Amino acid sequence: MTADPGGPARLRVRPVQAAYRQVAEQLRDQIVSGALPSGSRLPSETELGSMFGVSRSTVREALRQLASQHLIDTTRGATGGSFVAAPDAGLIADNLGGSLGLLVNSRSMSVDNLLEARLLLEPHAARLAAERATAEDLDELRRTVERTGHLDPDEGFTVHWDFHTTLVSISGNPLLHVMCQPINVVLSGRMHRDRVARQAWEGIDEDHAKVYEAVAGGEADTAETLVREHLLSLRPLYERMED
Structure with missing residues (x-):
């Protein structure tokens, strides 16, 4: 039986991850690979949002996920920011x-x-x-x-x-x-x-x-x-x- 050329195509698809997960995954890959070594300061939330084409709230959620996995440390204040954590x-x-x-x-x-x-x-x-x-x-x-x-x-x-x-x-x-x-x-x-x-x-x-x-x-x-x-x-x- 041949496929109906006028019928809908049968596609193999993968579910799209939430945007914050995609951001977290890309940052995690760079941390684990060493492209972002321990102590490296990540760009600001605004800058990361611009790089990934997402909102600050999406970036903030991605950073929270990385912090929960102890991959980054986040501090507040004038000298604060998000830094790649030292391994423990x-x-x-x-x-x-x-x-x-x-x-x-x-x-x-x-x-x-x-x-x-x-x-x-x-x-x-x-x-x-x-x-x-x-x-x-x-x-x-x-x-x-x-x-x-x-x-x-x-x-x-x-x-x-x-x-x-x-x-x-x-x-x-x-x-x-x-x-x-x-x-x-x-x-x-x-x-x-x-x-x-x-x-x-x-x-x-x-x-x-x-x-x-x-x-x-x-x-x-x-x-x-x-x-x-x-x-x-x-x-x-x-x-x-x-x-």
Whole structure:
């Protein structure tokens, strides 16, 4: 069957985004690509409106969207304006943690998904830490181990997580920190600490001490293996989160 030459054409179309989204997307692309480096001052709202052919209110909404994503900072006053934000790995990790938490709550992602990702990332971070950690890094890691030894499980709950955060941070790769920290934030927030027996906390302390010794000794293979075994041993505790 041939198309009717006099009939309406069958077009493939994409929905047109709202104007402010198009403005925000183009500015975001230039920020992410580095065309607009950190600290760069954006043109005024009036100037941006003229460049994009849109109203000031449209530009203002686009800037609000970029600010909510922590891509720009806006200040008021004679010397104010909108500036490309300086990157903050901790802030990025916190924002990702909130988003991951929403995905887990909505059942779009499972705790098991988080554990799989953690097993891919953290053992390798331990290997890098054993290869790269400075004396100051090792002091910081040792302090997290020492602080939990005499604490009640409830009081030491956060410090136990500090060990893992510190371990990843001393790997020397900030991207690993950005990737691991949101996962740990969600897992720690969902763990039922009252379901963890005191003996289990003692075992966790022992595992952390062994990992520290391997990292401090520069034993990369051992550090990687110990962290993987440690995380696998914790799996039953995390599986109870789904109950």
